[in-house]
Amino acid sequence: MSKKKLLLIHTGGTISMSEDESGAVKPEGANPLMRHTHNLNDYAEFIVEAPFTLPSPHITPNHMLELKKIIEKYYLEDGIHGAVITHGTDTLEETAYFLDLTLRLSIPIVVTGAMRSSNEIGSDGLYNLISAVRVATSDEAFGKGVLVVLNDEIHTAVNVTKTHASNVSTFQSPQYGPIGIVTKGAVLFHHTPKLDVKYSISELSKNVSIIKAYAGMDSRLFEALASLDFDGVVIEALGQGNLPPGTVDGLAHLIEKNIPVVLVSRCFNGIAQDVYGYEGGGRQLKKMGVIFSNGLNGQKARLKLMIGLSQSDDLDYIAAMFQ
Numbered sequence: 551m552s553k554k555k556l557l558l559i560h561t562g563g564t565i566s567m568s569e570d571e572s573g574a575v576k577p578e579g580a581n582p583l584m585r586h587t588h589n590l591n592d593y594a595e596f597i598v599e600a601p602f603t604l605p606s607p608h609i610t611p612n613h614m615l616e617l618k619k620i621i622e623k624y625y626l627e628d629g630i631h632g633a634v635i636t637h638g639t640d641t642l643e644e645t646a647y648f649l650d651l652t653l654r655l656s657i658p659i660v661v662t663g664a665m666r667s668s669n670e671i672g673s674d675g676l677y678n679l680i681s682a683v684r685v686a687t688s689d690e691a692f693g694k695g696v697l698v699v700l701n702d703e704i705h706t707a708v709n710v711t712k713t714h715a716s717n718v719s720t721f722q723s724p725q726y727g728p729i730g731i732v733t734k735g736a737v738l739f740h741h742t743p744k745l746d747v748k749y750s751i752s753e754l755s756k757n758v759s760i761i762k763a764y765a766g767m768d769s770r771l772f773e774a775l776a777s778l779d780f781d782g783v784v785i786e787a788l789g790q791g792n793l794p795p796g797t798v799d800g801l802a803h804l805i806e807k808n809i810p811v812v813l814v815s816r817c818f819n820g821i822a823q824d825v826y827g828y829e830g831g832g833r834q835l836k837k838m839g840v841i842f843s844n845g846l847n848g849q850k851a852r853l854k855l856m857i858g859l860s861q862s863d864d865l866d867y868i869a870a871m872f873q
């Protein structure tokens with residue numbers, strides 16, 4: 551059987567960095583992953599692209615849009631059977647989710663990274679890259695949305711999050727778990743994900759910020775947002791979806807100005823809902839027009855809101871996206 555054709559896109563991150571004598575991890579000369587392409591040739595035929603080489607805190611939604619366009623181009627012009635993206639782990643889940651929301655392709659798209667750079671003991675870069683390639687060439691990965699593969703686990707873009715600052719098992723899907731595993735001999739899926747709606751997007755120009763709620767919070771940050779150039783806000787609210795009472799006036803001000811306010815829980819398990827009936831409780835917030843997200847974390851809700859706002863500023867349309 552002939553080999554599948556994969557697009558391999560390197561974007562930077564620890565997976566493409568090395569550690570110097572002082573212990574600082576940084577990009578140095580040529581991407582070390584380029585030296586390892588021969589290790590991959592047993593698995594597939596590759597087209598390699600490196601549109602930018604950035605630590606992932608430097609990645610913006612416009613870089614994510616660029617990746618979407620590159621994947622679409624190679625799909626249309628070269629008939630690729632899948633794509634693997636190497637990426638810094640800090641914002642990896644955001645790029646994966648952005649692609650999941652915006653790519654209308656059924657071919658496997660797999661994002662991977664590393665927690666240890668190329669010359670550190672126990673470096674996980676090449677290992678994770680080979681695992682990602684194996685998943686991307688698996689027939690079973692077809693039609694499962696954008697996947698994140700690290701540390702022998704296969705996660706969905708929508709559920710996965712970085713849970714540990716340094717551990718190699720950092721990527722977890724709280725509440726749901728991985729949908730498959732990678733073993734020495736096989737790529738095994740044990741769950742089939744429910745796919746999200748896809749959104750068409752060709753440019754991104756909206757500003758959305760995330761604000762985390764805390765005990766004793768007042769309205770000042772919300773008042774400030776209303777006077778700055780923000781088009782939307784995501785609030786990481788308390789518990790099941792509540793805020794301190796001092797925030798209510800500031801939220802009302804944002805909603806009056808037609809600025810959508812999306813609420814997620816700052817707990818990393820569970821879904822924010824309109825359960826509590828006190829001042830600042832979910833019932834009051836929902837009645838005011840605050841949009842309750844469907845279990846996304848703050849950084850993913852922000853991307854979804856940015857994508858929604860690039861299509862419409864109608865609050866009902868935006869609210870429907872989060873149902």
Ligand code: ASP
Binds near residue numbers: 638
């Ligand atoms: N700070 C690095 C980055 O996200 C971390 C990593 O890649 O693991 O680029």
